[in-house]
Amino acid sequence: MSDLTQDAFLGGQLYLWQPRRGYRAGVDPVLLAASVPAQAGQTVLELGCGAGAAMLCLHARVKGLHLTGVEVQRDYATLARRNATEVNANAQVVATDLRDMPLDLRQQQFHHVLMNPPYFDRSAGTAARDPGRDTSIGGDTPLSDWLNIGIKRLAPKGRLSLIQHIARLPDVIAAVHGRLGSLVVLPIHPRPAQPPGLFILQGVLAGRSAFRMAAPLVMHEGAAHDSDRESYTHQTRAILRAAATLDISD
Numbered sequence: 001m002s003d004l005t006q007d008a009f010l011g012g013q014l015y016l017w018q019p020r021r022g023y024r025a026g027v028d029p030v031l032l033a034a035s036v037p038a039q040a041g042q043t044v045l046e047l048g049c050g051a052g053a054a055m056l057c058l059h060a061r062v063k064g065l066h067l068t069g070v071e072v073q074r075d076y077a078t079l080a081r082r083n084a085t086e087v088n089a090n091a092q093v094v095a096t097d098l099r100d101m102p103l104d105l106r107q108q109q110f111h112h113v114l115m116n117p118p119y120f121d122r123s124a125g126t127a128a129r130d131p132g133r134d135t136s137i138g139g140d141t142p143l144s145d146w147l148n149i150g151i152k153r154l155a156p157k158g159r160l161s162l163i164q165h166i167a168r169l170p171d172v173i174a175a176v177h178g179r180l181g182s183l184v185v186l187p188i189h190p191r192p193a194q195p196p197g198l199f200i201l202q203g204v205l206a207g208r209s210a211f212r213m214a215a216p217l218v219m220h221e222g223a224a225h226d227s228d229r230e231s232y233t234h235q236t237r238a239i240l241r242a243a244a245t246l247d248i249s250d
Contacts, residue, residue: 004079009053011241014060016083018051019075025053027240028198029116031217032163033057034239034246035186035200040064042111045153047098047146048072052080052091054114059089061243067091068105070098098149099141109155117146119165143168147175154205159249161202163188172201182207186214186248193223202248214248 049069077095084091180203187196238244
């Protein structure tokens with residue numbers, strides 16, 4: 001990739017190289033990273049890491065993590081390695097299909113597995129023109145495979161975290177039923193009077209707490225976008241600009 005931009009995240013606490021065209025990380029990986037209750041010294045696996053936005057936002061908030069990223073698109077994996085090196089993250093990035101990970105990686109267990117799987121069912125949609133964007137928003141790996149593989153990589157009491165489109169919530173619940181416990185779902189609303197468009201789900205391997213819904217995150221103030229000013233709520237602004245934690249764990 002020769003046509004790149006270097007973009008600020010977390011109010012300038014993190015800069016990432018991204019392709020000028022194709023898939024570009026937005027707020028979703030930042031929200032996902034903010035929700036992961038990782039502690040220094042723990043191991044973290046991100047499936048489908050792209051250029052590294054989620055795992056490196058997590059690194060910016062929690063130092064001393066051991067990060068591993070898996071990314072099927074080699075150009076994005078190369079960017080993730082570059083970005084991790086430039087922020088001195090203890091990270092390895094493996095360029096592989098998550099369904100065909102190397103044996104040494106399949107033998108590892110992690111305290112945290114995070115993922116931002118493609119939101120759209122490829123069998124039900126039209127491919128995007130840019131191959132990188134198409135893989136990121138649709139891909140050819142079923143959502144159930146993402147979850148199955150992620151759960152298998154969890155250490156005892158390990159936690160899986162994902163962000164996904166609200167329409168896929170039944171699919172996610174069905175895929176983790178009987179395999180993860182202590183499930184928490186955080187609905188993400190664009191504005192106060194609008195229904196949620198996204199959700200974050202977390203579950204713990206062998207967790208025993210009852211299922212619960214966390215208080216929703218509302219992204220923007222007001223009923224509609226009425227000017228050029230930024231309209232994020234105080235909580236959202238703190239997450240996106242100051243690396244604040246989005247605490248949904250029990």
